[in-house]
Amino acid sequence: MKKIFNLLLCFFPFITLNAQINEIGVFLGGSNFVGDVGNTTYISPEKLAFGVLYKWNKSPRHSYRFSYTQSSIVGIDKDSKETSRNRRGYSFENNVKEFSAGLEFNFFDFNLHDYHQKITPYVHSGLSYILYEELYISGGQTRKEKNGGSVAIPMTLGVKSNISPRIVLAAEVGVRYTFTDNIDGSNPKGGNLAPLRFGNLNNNDWYTFTGITLTYTFGQKPCYCKE
Numbered sequence: 001m002k003k004i005f006n007l008l009l010c011f012f013p014f015i016t017l018n019a020q021i022n023e024i025g026v027f028l029g030g031s032n033f034v035g036d037v038g039n040t041t042y043i044s045p046e047k048l049a050f051g052v053l054y055k056w057n058k059s060p061r062h063s064y065r066f067s068y069t070q071s072s073i074v075g076i077d078k079d080s081k082e083t084s085r086n087r088r089g090y091s092f093e094n095n096v097k098e099f100s101a102g103l104e105f106n107f108f109d110f111n112l113h114d115y116h117q118k119i120t121p122y123v124h125s126g127l128s129y130i131l132y133e134e135l136y137i138s139g140g141q142t143r144k145e146k147n148g149g150s151v152a153i154p155m156t157l158g159v160k161s162n163i164s165p166r167i168v169l170a171a172e173v174g175v176r177y178t179f180t181d182n183i184d185g186s187n188p189k190g191g192n193l194a195p196l197r198f199g200n201l202n203n204n205d206w207y208t209f210t211g212i213t214l215t216y217t218f219g220q221k222p223c224y225c226k227e
Helices: 002-018 083-088 191-196
Strands: 022-034 047-057 062-076 091-106 119-138 141-162 167-178 206-218
Touching (some): 022 062, 119 167
Antiparallel strands (some): 047 062, 062 091, 091 119, 141 167, 167 206
16 A cells, blocks of 8 residues: 555646646545345445545546545345345445546536636546455354455546636535455355355446535646647
8 A cells, every 4th residue: 555655646747747637636425335145236335435636637628537545344134125135134344445537528628727616527447446345254244255356347426616716616526336246245255165155146236426526636738729
């Protein structure tokens, strides 16, 4: 983690000097999980999620977006509407730390050097790397096996507006499809834990971040702006 932070600090002066216009800010919202344990509702925030993000606005229609977000991810069978899960009664809690890079596309022009108030829907996708705990469930108790990591694909839909000449407020829902099936402890990797696997082992886990972002804009006047 420290090495990654130091690497970002090395690149930041380069980004600041050469970028056309920048946004830096925070994300605050909630998370929920969809997998083999707990509720199956895709948008149902349960735990606090927070993070930081940076955007380089390449044009009024698209920007490169980098972010770090973390949250506790939980699943409780008793909250499920599925009778089989409700009776089973499993539960888990995991800590997810996500590093993400991708492209954000605006449906309408969003020129931040034009100080008139604007609003636009947007979509975002890219690639994420997540750190989490490899779990397993034995005797109804959830236990940690080891630390793990996986790739995920974020798919975000939101709407944003410049509420002041320098501040942009956005509300968004971001679903993540992961390349792991063991955030919830249903598919432990260890060979000796194979008898403890359960659920649909052909479907990977999903989780969702729902919330708001607040960013501050700065940087040089880009070539796409009106004089």
